Amino acid sequence: MGKRVQHAGILLLAVLLLVGIAAMQQGKKERNRYETSFFDSFDTVTTITGYAKSQEAFEEQTKLLQEKLMHYHQLFDIYHTYDGINNLKSINDNAGKSPIPVDEEIIELLKLGIEMHQKTNGQINIAYGSVLSIWHEYREQGMADPAGAQVPPEELIQEMAAHTDISRLVIDENQATVFLEDGEMSLDVGSIGKGYAVQRITEYAKELGMDHFLISVGGNVSAVGAKADNTPWLVGIENPDLESSEAYIGTVELADQTIVTSGDYQRYYMVDGKRYCHIINPETGMPPEYVPSVSVLTNDSGMADALSTALFNMEVSEGLELAESLPGTEALWVMKDGGIRCSSGFEFHEKE
Amino acid sequence: MAKKTAYMGMLTALAFVLSYIEFLIPINLGIPGVKLGLANLVTIVALYTMGVKEACTLSLVRIVLNGFTFGNPAAMLYSLAGGILSLLAMIGARRIKLFSVTGVSVLGGVFHNLGQIMAAVLVVENARLLYYFPVLVLSGTLAGTVIGILAALIIKRLDKLIREQNQ
Amino acid sequence: MKKNDVILIVVLLAAALAVYGFISLFSAKNTKEAQAVVYLDGEVQGSYPLDHDTSVTIQAESGGYNILEIRDGKADITEASCPDKICVNHRPVQNRGESLVCLPNKIVVEIENGGETEIDGSTK
Numbered sequence: 001m002g003k004r005v006q007h008a009g010i011l012l013l014a015v016l017l018l019v020g021i022a023a024m025q026q027g028k029k030e031r032n033r034y035e036t037s038f039f040d041s042f043d044t045v046t047t048i049t050g051y052a053k054s055q056e057a058f059e060e061q062t063k064l065l066q067e068k069l070m071h072y073h074q075l076f077d078i079y080h081t082y083d084g085i086n087n088l089k090s091i092n093d094n095a096g097k098s099p100i101p102v103d104e105e106i107i108e109l110l111k112l113g114i115e116m117h118q119k120t121n122g123q124i125n126i127a128y129g130s131v132l133s134i135w136h137e138y139r140e141q142g143m144a145d146p147a148g149a150q151v152p153p154e155e156l157i158q159e160m161a162a163h164t165d166i167s168r169l170v171i172d173e174n175q176a177t178v179f180l181e182d183g184e185m186s187l188d189v190g191s192i193g194k195g196y197a198v199q200r201i202t203e204y205a206k207e208l209g210m211d212h213f214l215i216s217v218g219g220n221v222s223a224v225g226a227k228a229d230n231t232p233w234l235v236g237i238e239n240p241d242l243e244s245s246e247a248y249i250g251t252v253e254l255a256d257q258t259i260v261t262s263g264d265y266q267r268y269y270m271v272d273g274k275r276y277c278h279i280i281n282p283e284t285g286m287p288p289e290y291v292p293s294v295s296v297l298t299n300d301s302g303m304a305d306a307l308s309t310a311l312f313n314m315e316v317s318e319g320l321e322l323a324e325s326l327p328g329t330e331a332l333w334v335m336k337d338g339g340i341r342c343s344s345g346f347e348f349h350e351k352e
Numbered sequence: 353m354a355k356k357t358a359y360m361g362m363l364t365a366l367a368f369v370l371s372y373i374e375f376l377i378p379i380n381l382g383i384p385g386v387k388l389g390l391a392n393l394v395t396i397v398a399l400y401t402m403g404v405k406e407a408c409t410l411s412l413v414r415i416v417l418n419g420f421t422f423g424n425p426a427a428m429l430y431s432l433a434g435g436i437l438s439l440l441a442m443i444g445a446r447r448i449k450l451f452s453v454t455g456v457s458v459l460g461g462v463f464h465n466l467g468q469i470m471a472a473v474l475v476v477e478n479a480r481l482l483y484y485f486p487v488l489v490l491s492g493t494l495a496g497t498v499i500g501i502l503a504a505l506i507i508k509r510l511d512k513l514i515r516e517q518n519q
Numbered sequence: 520m521k522k523n524d525v526i527l528i529v530v531l532l533a534a535a536l537a538v539y540g541f542i543s544l545f546s547a548k549n550t551k552e553a554q555a556v557v558y559l560d561g562e563v564q565g566s567y568p569l570d571h572d573t574s575v576t577i578q579a580e581s582g583g584y585n586i587l588e589i590r591d592g593k594a595d596i597t598e599a600s601c602p603d604k605i606c607v608n609h610r611p612v613q614n615r616g617e618s619l620v621c622l623p624n625k626i627v628v629e630i631e632n633g634g635e636t637e638i639d640g641s642t643k
Contacts, residue, residue, distance in 0.1 A: 017429070017432055017433060017436070036561065037558065038561045039622065039625045045620050045622065049639055049640065143602040144602055216640045216642075219642045219643035221641070227639070233640065234637065234638050235638065235639060235641060236616075236640070237642055237643075238641050242608050243610065244610065247610065247614065247617050248638065251638060259642045261643050265643075266643055267603070295642055450523050451523050451524050452521040452523075452524050458528055458531065462531060483542055485538055485542075486535040486536070486539035487535075487539075489531055489534060489535040490535040493531045493535070
């Protein structure tokens with residue numbers, strides 16, 4: 001009897017030990033961190049950092065995100081057409097002619113554009129393509145031939161600005177068609193397209209069961225969950241002053257959130273020693289000159305993208321008011337003198 | 353029989369107290385739940401004054417008791433792994449009769465720590481924890497030596513006591 | 520205490536010390552130096568330690584080029600064929616996670632290993 005009890009005890013002990021170890025292992029699920037980058041979408045570099053069980057699993061997952069991102073890139077492209085899909089170029093090419101059947105995601109994007117136009121008092125205008133294309137042309141020329149770089153003549157800008165009325169963008173949701181009533185107008189979703197796409201692939205990543213990923217499409221950063229140890233991702237806000245030795249003005253913690261920055265220091269061209277950046281204020285037809293950069297932290301990357309552009313187009317005091325009025329949205333401005341302003345809830349680790 | 357039960361109860365209480373002391377002065381080896389194993393003292397005393405079976409029972413009771421009182425599942429798991437390995441090492445070391453109580457205790461201490469770290473490696477799935485190996489051998493040796501000397505003193509007195517009572 | 524006990528203790532202490540010495544030697548070799556890793560369209564093209572001054576010309580697939588200079592522990596693109604020159608205008612990088620990007624040539628220079636700021640990403 002005693003022996004039997006003893007044996008049973010030993011057996012129980014061994015089982016307990018093994019089960020305990022197995023259970024705790026399950027809870028832990030040790031994963032490694034991987035990173036990948038590619039260039040094929042939105043004319044920028046996309047970096048995906050995340051935790052996966054193996055390199056193969058990571059590549060399999062990020063490959064799906066890359067394809068999805070490419071899909072949006074093609075849908076929102078205004079320079080190229082692609083076989084078998086109607087994209088924004090198709091809509092622009094048929095301006096004043098006929099409605100074009102499009103993917104429901106294009107319609108959703110355009111609706112976001114219209115919504116943001118209203119929310120930002122017209123500081124975001126996705127129907128501003130006619131003016132933007134003039135700037136695009138002059139910028140390309142100016143970069144190819146810096147000595148001969150020119151600013152587009154004011155008359156030309158004003159002439160084109162007559163064809164930027166967003167109310168003439170007609171969306172028929174029932175038919176799933178889009179039509180530009182003004183034959184001279186064109187769409188350019190540069191201020192929201194990338195953000196919208198990032199938001200969609202963030203959601204797609206969650207659907208795929210990816211839960212610890214950081215996606216950055218050209219500095220448009222979105223966090224799927226936190227890091228594997230459940231601490232937030234640490235994201236640096238780049239210093240717009242490229243002469244400075246400080247790469248970042250500071251960092252923010254990101255978990256299931258997104259941060260997007262608009263600045264004048266990345267894409268620009270010089271005319272007579274003056275910098276003209278790629279963001280154009282729809283009110284003036286000129287690049288705004290309020291601040292070097294604005295970052296917006298919120299839950300939706302499309303919103304963040306649109307808002308950062310809108311705030312870049314506004315005076316800081318006006319922008320602060322707008323940011324404070326939006327729940328769950330915070331903004332940070334880097335001022336011309338290098339100083340920092342931010343909305344009341346922005347948690348920011350300043351570089352000392 | 354009654355005497356034996358009383359003796360076991362006393363040793364269990366002592367082990368419990370020692371574990372409590374250890375709980376009060378935790379040493380941080382970088383692995384949560386890994387401890388020095390002061391309560392080994394009682395296990396050794398039981399092993400020498402009573403026998404293998406009693407030492408095993410005592411050890412198990414102590415671990416479960418402590419696990420529920422002071423610890424968390426992780427700590428209990430580590431103690432269990434450490435306790436079992438330590439016990440096996442001490443039983444083996446005592447049988448080969450090469451060492452005195454101190455030597456047996458030293459081996460018990462070292463294997464106690466090794467058992468814990470092995471359980472930790474399995475749980476965390478991170479072999480880098482083995483970097484703690486030298487620290488654990490060192491701490492196991494030192495703790496084992498101190499405990500062994502103490503145990504030798506206690507066993508000497510208890511032995512006399514038990515023998516006198518049994519006569 | 521028997522003589523054997525003393526021997527056991529000494530042996531164990533010596534073993535612990537020996538393993539400790541071995542590990543610290545091994546891990547000293549294992550902590551890598553900071554280096555600039557060059558990615559060409561996402562593929563690693565080469566890596567250059569930051570403690571060794573050098574100048575390399577990176578040939579892009581498009582036929583363009585970037586000149587990467589490593590000096591005083593920093594990596595900098597000093598010349599490039601691209602029209603926008605964003606990479607050239609960018610400040611030299613030296614901390615882990617910082618990078619230089621040339622979009623037209625699809626080149627990324629990223630600092631790996633080395634100390635300081637462990638930033639997961641950046642917004643610009």
